[in-house]
Each structure stands twice: as C-alpha cells, then as structure tokens.
Amino acid sequence: MSNIIKAEQLSKSYGKKIAVDKVSLNISDDCIVGLIGRNGAGKTTLMKMIAGLLDTTEGVLEVFGKPSMDNLGILENIVFTYHDLEYAKHSRLVEIIDAYSTMYPNFDKGFAIKLLNYFSLDSKLKYKALSQGMASIFNFICGISCRAKLTMLDEPVLGMDVTVRKAAYEVLLHEFNENPRTIIISSHLLSEIESILSDIILIDEGKLILFDNIDDMRQSAYRVAGEQSDVEKFIENKNVIDKKVSLGDSCEAIIYEKLTDTPIDPKLTVSAVRAEDLCIYLTKENKEGELKCLWE
Amino acid sequence: MRINFDSIKPIYAQVAEAIEDDIVTGKLKEGEAAYSQLILSREFAINPATAAKGINQLVSKGILEKQRGLSMIVAAGAREKLLNERINTEVWQIAESLVDSAIKVGLNKENVIEKITKLYEGRNTNE
Numbered sequence: 001m002s003n004i005i006k007a008e009q010l011s012k013s014y015g016k017k018i019a020v021d022k023v024s025l026n027i028s029d030d031c032i033v034g035l036i037g038r039n040g041a042g043k044t045t046l047m048k049m050i051a052g053l054l055d056t057t058e059g060v061l062e063v064f065g066k067p068s069m070d071n072l073g074i075l076e077n078i079v080f081t082y083h084d085l086e087y088a089k090h091s092r093l094v095e096i097i098d099a100y101s102t103m104y105p106n107f108d109k110g111f112a113i114k115l116l117n118y119f120s121l122d123s124k125l126k127y128k129a130l131s132q133g134m135a136s137i138f139n140f141i142c143g144i145s146c147r148a149k150l151t152m153l154d155e156p157v158l159g160m161d162v163t164v165r166k167a168a169y170e171v172l173l174h175e176f177n178e179n180p181r182t183i184i185i186s187s188h189l190l191s192e193i194e195s196i197l198s199d200i201i202l203i204d205e206g207k208l209i210l211f212d213n214i215d216d217m218r219q220s221a222y223r224v225a226g227e228q229s230d231v232e233k234f235i236e237n238k239n240v241i242d243k244k245v246s247l248g249d250s251c252e253a254i255i256y257e258k259l260t261d262t263p264i265d266p267k268l269t270v271s272a273v274r275a276e277d278l279c280i281y282l283t284k285e286n287k288e289g290e291l292k293c294l295w296e
Numbered sequence: 297m298r299i300n301f302d303s304i305k306p307i308y309a310q311v312a313e314a315i316e317d318d319i320v321t322g323k324l325k326e327g328e329a330a331y332s333q334l335i336l337s338r339e340f341a342i343n344p345a346t347a348a349k350g351i352n353q354l355v356s357k358g359i360l361e362k363q364r365g366l367s368m369i370v371a372a373g374a375r376e377k378l379l380n381e382r383i384n385t386e387v388w389q390i391a392e393s394l395v396d397s398a399i400k401v402g403l404n405k406e407n408v409i410e411k412i413t414k415l416y417e418g419r420n421t422n423e
Contacts, residue, residue, distance in 0.1 A: 177334050198345040215346055266396040272304040
C-alpha cells in the first residue's frame with residue numbers, strides 16, 4: 001500500500017477563524033474514507049486544500065508525495081466534486097461531461113452516459129435546470145467517471161431522495177470494486193455510508209477527533225445498561241463518554257474502550273454503539289438542560 | 297443473511313459466520329471454491345476490506361484454504377470442524393444463560409446441579 005495523502009499539523013485560518021486546526025493524517029491507496037463532521041466542522045476546507053484549490057496556512061500537506069497547490073501533474077489524478085458548479089451553470093450536461101473528459105485522461109465517457117441513463121438524467125438539459133438532488137447525482141456521476149486515483153466527493157447525496165441515495169452508494173461500491181482508488185466522501189449521514197467505508201475521519205471545530213479503520217472504530221466503544229448501582233460499579237476507572245439515568249434507577253453508560261473478554265456482571269446488558277452514535281458522543285457539546293430552557 | 301449493524305459482533309465476524317452457515321448446510325462443499333471478497337462485498341454491500349477480514353478469519357481457523365492463485369477453497373474437514381464447534385458453543389451458551397437466569401431468580405448452584413442431574417437420570421431411565 002502506498003501513501004496518497006500525508007498531512008502533518010495542517011491548519012487553515014480565515015482571519016481569526018481557524019477552520020482546520022493542526023490535523024495530521026495519512027491516507028493510503030484503494031480505500032473509501034468517510035469524512036464526518038457537523039456543519040462547519042472544516043470538512044470542505046480540508047478537501048479543498050487536498051484538491052489544491054485552497055492554500056494552507058500552516059503545516060505540511062503532500063498529495064502523491066508533492067504539495068498539491070499548482071501542480072498540474074498531480075491535479076489530473078485528483079477530482080473534487082461539490083454542489084455549485086457556478087462556472088458551468090449555463091452549459092448542457094453533455095458539454096460538462098466533455099469538459100471533464102478533456103481534463104481527466106482516465107475519464108470514461110461511455111460509463112458516464114450509462115450512469116446518466118441509469119439515473120434518468122437527460123444529457124441535453126442545462127445544469128441550471130437541475131434540482132438540487134439531480135445536480136448532486138450529476139456531480140456524483142462526473143466524479144466517479146473520472147476514475148481519478150484520488151476522488152473526493154463533498155456531500156455527494158445532498159438533496160437526493162432515499163432511493164436514489166441507496167442506488168448511488170451501490171454504484172459507488174461496485175465501481176470501487178471494479179476500479180479501486182482512494183475515495184473520500186464527506187457527509188453528516190454516517191449511518192448510510194458506514195457499511196461501504198474502510199476508514200473514518202471525524203473532525204469537529206477543525207480538529208481531528210478520530211481517524212481509524214471503520215471495523216476497529218465500531219469495536220472501540222460499547223454500551224452497558226442496568227440498575228444504576230450496578231452500572232456505577234462497572235464503569236469505575238473506565239473511560240465513560242456518556243451516561244444517562246432514567247426512570248426506576250435504570251442507567252445506561254457509553255464506554256469508549258474496547259470490550260475485553262473479562263466476564264461482565266450478568267445483571268448488565270452489553271450492546272453495540274453504532275458508529276454514528278459514537279461520533280455524536282465524541283463531538284457533543286455539553287448542552288444538558290438547555291432544551292428545557294427554551295420553554296421557560 | 298443480512299448484516300446487523302447493531303450487533304456487538306463485528307461485521308467481518310458476521311461475514312465469516314455467513315460463510316460458515318453455507319458450509320454447514322452444504323451450500324459450499326469441501327474442496328470447492330468459496331465466495332470471493334468481491335462477491336461478499338456486493339452481497340452484503342460492505343467494503344471489500346471488511347469482507348476480506350471475514351475470509352482471513354476463516355483462513356486462520358483452517359476452514360478456508362488459499363489455493364494457488366487468489367481463489368479460496370473450503371478446506372477438507374471444514375464441515376465437521378464447524379459442526380463440533382457449533383455443538384460446543386451452543387451447549388455452552390445455553391448453560392450460560394441458564395446460570396444467568398438462575399442467579400436472577402435466586403437459585404443457587406446446588407439447586408441447578410440437582411435439577412440437571414435429575415434430567416440426566418430421567419433420560420437414562422428412558423433409554
């Protein structure tokens with residue numbers, strides 16, 4: 001496996017606002033990475049820097065072993081799709097596809113046209129005539145048809161309805177199996193893409209919270225539930241990231257540790273924490289009690 | 297079979313279990329080709345790396361064997377090995393939940409052992 005992206009202490013600020021804050025990571029070839037974070041977490045900024053569309057403020061960023069800014073030799077191996085193709089608004093879809101195929105040597109036009117039909121998009125339509133969901137499908141089609149070694153899709157399913165989203169994930173996984181490459185997908189809908197990912201990056205307020213193999217991440221936490229006294233005893237000296245006490249002294253705690261083989265008090269129930277829930281626990285602001293205040 | 301993302305059991309372990317199921321039921325026969333990483337990735341809509349972990353788990357258990365080239369075959373004796381393993385784990389699992397339930401309702405070890413002994417004796421007299 002070779003390294004595609006290397007970031008060390010990478011930062012980006014806009015004036016006083018720090019959008020990406022000392023992020024270090026290495027991404028290898030042939031993997032599907034989910035870039036997860038809330039709105040404004042820094043996902044798009046990070047991808048734009050990797051794509052060479054934004055200057056870095058501090059730190060090291062190498063893509064294919066070279067800085068990605070202003071390096072045309074690298075750029076034909078990187079595709080980054082996002083929602084507003086401002087420059088192409090008045091073009092027809094087929095013209096945009098032609099433009100992609102001149103920019104990207106591996107672009108498979110036949111495949112792109114087949115995908116347009118598959119998703120019932122008329123290639124003669126103008127880009128500006130597309131609804132949000134249709135524009136997302138079109139951007140997705142262009143992105144994966146480039147067959148670029150590094151493919152970055154920013155919120156690719158924005159505005160798509162649930163059946164189209166499912167079809168898009170299926171197409172993505174098939175295409176990855178046929179033509180492996182490194183794919184980075186940003187999303188805040190982790191539960192939907194979780195199964196096709198190999199790795200996950202979680203960022204919050206510009207900081208890297210977690211970067212892990214998805215299978216390891218799923219096993220990095222678990223939930224115990226039971227009577228409060230039993231739960232309290234069990235979680236002593238453990239890394240508890242969330243705890244809820246509900247009616248009748250029942251209690252539930254999320255432990256951010258790998259479950260060991262040590263037998264657990266049979267009075268407690270142990271269950272899995274879904275990757276998406278774990279992300280929420282890890283990025284949750286302490287807003288306890290605030291909800292009630294809204295009606296006071 | 298579908299993957300259960302809420303299970304405490306890792307996805308790759310569920311994949312391994314699905315392959316084992318097909319060996320036990322005879323859908324996959326010893327000496328014949330097993331499912332590839334790509335087929336499993338499609339079937340379960342999971343990342344091929346996760347599917348590969350499931351296959352590797354079965355290779356290290358001696359259930360699957362790497363053939364020359366890349367394909368995997370079901371190892372000789374795999375079915376019997378799995379059957380034995382399942383008998384063991386299933387019996388022990390029932391024993392474990394028996395003990396759990398007994399503790400919850402306040403039965404002690406002696407009560408449980410006495411009952412089990414009686415059950416065994418009952419079986420013996422029937423024979």
